[in-house]
Amino acid sequence: MRKLLGIFIIFIFAAVIILPAVIIEGLSLFRPPVQVQEGRQLVRVYFHQTGTVQIFPLEQYIAGVVAGEMPAEFAVEALKAQAVAARTYTLKKIEEARVKPDELHPHADICTDPAHCQAYADDDVLRRRWGLFNYWRYKNKIQEAVRATQRMVLTYQGKLIDPVYHANGGGRTERAADVWGRDLPYLQSVPSPWDKDAPRYQSTVAMTLEDLDRRLGVSLTAVPAASLSPGGGAIKVLERTATGRVKTIKIGGKTFAATELRRLLGLPSTDFTWQVQGDNLIFTVTGYGHGVGMSQYGANGMAREGKNFAEILAYYYRGTRIENR
Numbered sequence: 001m002r003k004l005l006g007i008f009i010i011f012i013f014a015a016v017i018i019l020p021a022v023i024i025e026g027l028s029l030f031r032p033p034v035q036v037q038e039g040r041q042l043v044r045v046y047f048h049q050t051g052t053v054q055i056f057p058l059e060q061y062i063a064g065v066v067a068g069e070m071p072a073e074f075a076v077e078a079l080k081a082q083a084v085a086a087r088t089y090t091l092k093k094i095e096e097a098r099v100k101p102d103e104l105h106p107h108a109d110i111c112t113d114p115a116h117c118q119a120y121a122d123d124d125v126l127r128r129r130w131g132l133f134n135y136w137r138y139k140n141k142i143q144e145a146v147r148a149t150q151r152m153v154l155t156y157q158g159k160l161i162d163p164v165y166h167a168n169g170g171g172r173t174e175r176a177a178d179v180w181g182r183d184l185p186y187l188q189s190v191p192s193p194w195d196k197d198a199p200r201y202q203s204t205v206a207m208t209l210e211d212l213d214r215r216l217g218v219s220l221t222a223v224p225a226a227s228l229s230p231g232g233g234a235i236k237v238l239e240r241t242a243t244g245r246v247k248t249i250k251i252g253g254k255t256f257a258a259t260e261l262r263r264l265l266g267l268p269s270t271d272f273t274w275q276v277q278g279d280n281l282i283f284t285v286t287g288y289g290h291g292v293g294m295s296q297y298g299a300n301g302m303a304r305e306g307k308n309f310a311e312i313l314a315y316y317y318r319g320t321r322i323e324n325r
Contacts, residue, residue: 043090044097045120046108053108062087063146067126068112068119069165070296072138075303078296079145081312084322085163085294086118088153091325092160093117149309151324154317156186161320165294168195170202170271170287173316178241179259179270179292186317187292189243194301195287201297203268205283212281215264218252221279228276235274245271245291259290293317 041058056064065086066079090110096102097109105111112120127135154161162184164176169192177183195201209221209228220228220235227234238255239247246258247270258270269287276282294316302312310322 041091043094043110044108046105046111047120048105048111048113048116053105058087058090059146059150061120062090063142064120064122065090065118066142066146067139068121069114071300072130072134072142074296074300076141076145077303077307077309077312078300079142080149080309081294081299081303082165082296083146083149084152084154084309084313085165087149088160088163089118091153092162095160152322153325154313154320155323156317156320160325161186161317163294163317164290164292165296165316166287166289166291167295168192168198168201168288168297169291169295170269171195172243173293173295173298174241174243174245174291176292178243178245178247179290186320188318190316190318192295192298192316194298195295197301198288198297200268200288202284202286203288205265205267205285206277206280207265207283209279209281212265213252216251216254216256216261218254220252220281223252225276228281230274243271243291245269 042055043058043061044053044055045061046053062083066082069086070079070082072079093102093110101107102111104116111117121129123135123139126139130138154163164187171192173190173192175183175189176187212218213220223234226232234252236250237246237248238250241247246261249256249258249261251261256264261267262270265283267283268285269289269291271286271291272283274281274283294313298316299312302315303309307315313320313322
């Protein structure tokens, strides 16, 4: 009888105390994480996927940018560096929109196209990407990085900088002058050895000659294969940057800036070589992105070595300061 009474008491304790606690803890995974302080600054965001404009509190928007631009698995200090860069970029875009609206999104300060502005991921996207359990964990991690750097921006001589960034620089970042023709003292080339840990540090892109002709408006299909190989003459690098990336290249009698060629062919970066395989041209590409400013994988590598977000930003954006705005 005493044994049955003991079992009954344990059952009642589990039903009244333990089970509700488990249920409450489980339901908490489905609740959105605590939001960052929103503040008064608003940002108008053009969603290029839908053609609509939405208005967000700045810090809420920055959290979505960090989630869209940088892997949540990265070290917190790297996420903090990304938050400061994204906030600076956004506030600079707001300043510019007041003077001259962007023709691609004239009724918004910024857009969600990473090729033009910054990526952005909302909660629905993040739940699908991470799953419900990781959503709670990663979202809070990103929110904490945004909260810890709230109001912080990067300046040079008192003005907001253009804090461009990219996935990985292939071992060394690029000067802004070599990519966009505009020299900025804080966007200079620096070694970025941590990039070698990036999954897309080196990649290959295969393209048929017919497809290449169509994209570039040339006629390489009529050219002998030997002429297409490096040193053959049909494809010739005319100029390289100080880091060895292609700057200008001549293909089938037409000259292209490497940045334009990268866009037309969908190459990960302008640091590439090529070879001919039958009717295909195979590009071997190092790095991912334009290569200017902060390397995101470089930032993560520095953070894992113990560097904080301020040290990361000072390394990739030379001569800048962190200020509160």
